[in-house]
Amino acid sequence: MRSFWLAIAALGTCTTTPAFAQEVFGGVYAHEVETPFTFAVDESGTDVMLGYRFGEAEGxxxxxxxxPYLVASLNTAGDTSFAGAGLSWRIEAGPVFVRPGIGLVVHDGPxxxxxxxxGEHRELGSRVLFxxxxxxxxxxxxxxxxxxxxVHISHARLFNWEQNPGIDMMGVRLSYRFD
Structure with missing residues (x-):
């Protein structure tokens, strides 16, 4: 796992360009929002998420x-928290934008x-999740x-086709870009 984090750090620092500034972000999320993408894991609370986005990866x-980004999420009720890394894209239309992303996280759930x-299993199925x-x-x-x-975390049915508990979080965040 250590090599995963070193690879992400190298990716962020070696392949970025100063033309697109790096930024920090933070937000507040509802934990385990019911959507069609998950089976309930019976958790609650609010998530506080913090992250860092590196500049655009020219490589x-x-x-x-x-x-590339790093993210950490802490659940205020003591339920599942996680940390990880991934890639996001910013697609702009004037002052409005869409930002899709995909990453891997490690969680502390049961x-x-x-x-x-x-008698159904409610654990997330794997320590590492998409x-x-x-x-x-x-x-x-x-x-x-x-x-x-x-934000969604789950194992995408890779470890058990019939069982895929996951957690959906919905919220708001602010970002601050450094120049």
Missing amino acids: LSFLGKPQ DLKIDPVT EPEIAVGVQLSERVAAEASW
Whole structure:
């Protein structure tokens, strides 16, 4: 796992260009929002998410110059928290933009969690999970943007086709771009 983090750090520092500034972001999210993409894991609370986006990765221009990012999410109720890294793209239309992203995270949720009524497994199925996300944002000033975003974590049924509990989070975040 250590080599994964070193690779992400190298990707962010070695393939970025100063033309697109790096930024920090933070937000507040509702934890375990019910959507068609997950089975319930019976968790609650609010998530506080913090992250850092590196500049555009010139070395990944064949992917559209995504921004590598690091993210950490802390659940205020003591339920599943996570940290990870990924790539995001900013697609602009004037001051409004869409930001899709995909990453991998490591979480601290339980290894085994069984619903006492139904006997169904409620654990997330793997310590390492995929983390797709999408945000719609608006540039508020030269350096500050606001985003409404959806973040999902799950194993995408790779480890058990019949079981794929996941967690959806929806919230808002602000970002500050350094120049």
